[in-house]
Amino acid sequence: xxxxxxxxxxxxxxxxxxxxxxxxxxxxxxxxxxxxxxxxxxxxxxxxxxxxxxxxxxxxxxxxxxxxxxxxxxxxxxxxxxxxxxxxxxxxxxxxxxxxxxxxxxxxxxxxxxxxxxxxxxxxxxxxxxxxxxxxxxxxxxxxxxxxxxxxxxxxxxxxxxxxxxxxxxxxxxxxxxxxxxxxxxxxxxxxxxxxxxxxxxxxxxxxxxxxxxxxxxxxxxxxxxxxxxxxxxxxxxxxxxxxxxxxxxxxxxxxxxxxxxxxxxxxxxxxxxxxxxxxxxxxxxxxxxxxxxxxxxxxxxxxxxxxxxxxxxxxxxxxxxxxxxxxxxxxxxxxxxxxxx
Numbered sequence: 001x002x003x004x005x006x007x008x009x010x011x012x013x014x015x016x017x018x019x020x021x022x023x024x025x026x027x028x029x030x031x032x033x034x035x036x037x038x039x040x041x042x043x044x045x046x047x048x049x050x051x052x053x054x055x056x057x058x059x060x061x062x063x064x065x066x067x068x069x070x071x072x073x074x075x076x077x078x079x080x081x082x083x084x085x086x087x088x089x090x091x092x093x094x095x096x097x098x099x100x101x102x103x104x105x106x107x108x109x110x111x112x113x114x115x116x117x118x119x120x121x122x123x124x125x126x127x128x129x130x131x132x133x134x135x136x137x138x139x140x141x142x143x144x145x146x147x148x149x150x151x152x153x154x155x156x157x158x159x160x161x162x163x164x165x166x167x168x169x170x171x172x173x174x175x176x177x178x179x180x181x182x183x184x185x186x187x188x189x190x191x192x193x194x195x196x197x198x199x200x201x202x203x204x205x206x207x208x209x210x211x212x213x214x215x216x217x218x219x220x221x222x223x224x225x226x227x228x229x230x231x232x233x234x235x236x237x238x239x240x241x242x243x244x245x246x247x248x249x250x251x252x253x254x255x256x257x258x259x260x261x262x263x264x265x266x267x268x269x270x271x272x273x274x275x276x277x278x279x280x281x282x283x284x285x286x287x288x289x290x291x292x293x294x295x296x297x298x299x300x301x302x303x304x305x306x307x308x309x310x311x312x313x314x315x316x317x318x319x320x321x322x323x324x325x326x327x328x329x330x331x332x333x334x335x336x337x338x339x340x341x342x
Contacts, residue, residue, distance in 0.1 A: 051072050058081075065093075076097070104295070117158065120204070145202075151188070170199065197222070204232050234287070236263075246276060
């Protein structure tokens, strides 16, 4: 019997737009109905149309999943991100729509930590300061006090590496009380944000971004940075007020800064950060290594497999599932890395 053209389409289990390792795609394809469509990375309109009958999605950072896109995705219940950042995903809209955002922060922690350590060493050596004899000289990371803003998983790896250099490490996180056990466990001394900026020779920013943090590092805080401070950030650049950052870079109070991506247009002519020689921007490479992508891809794939089975009523043990859980906008879901489950 030919299919009824009026019948509702069968939802596709998983749409994969993010380029993935072949072994991960093969593993998912054996378990679910999978559509591999990396060409949609360059076709935002086609991407939104493809969402209509999709239950889960593997999303690249080049495409946005916002309220408008979600209106075209009534069946969507989960979105997976291989990259650590989720700046392209409206977490509030996903929470309202009951869509779980799946990402593995720990999978990229080592890659991000190595990137930030390398950037710190580069800035401290490449952008010299005036030494005791009036000569322009570089500085050593081992003699620096380094402030960590945001105690994300990468911060733990950074703190361990800095300890090996002999650096003094202090930290700030708005979600952690100064008495929290994590500070002692990670070997980081907690400070207030202004105090951290006043005392640190170098600052690493890996704070998760939410709308309430827009411009957090601006006129009220950046003028208090320790003179000749260098800053490395893998966070969403909107944490910084552009005008305030540009002013401190121009005066030299902040000797140099390295951002792993900035907001679109932030470096355009006429914007505060345009043509500042002591500002370096890389194209979102901190979390992306061969090893981190493989770890993250497997972790996210396993979680999506679990969620899709629950949606189909195939929860282990034969129990029916109530479906997916939404991701709160202020807390991304983290995934443990267990290679044995491959």
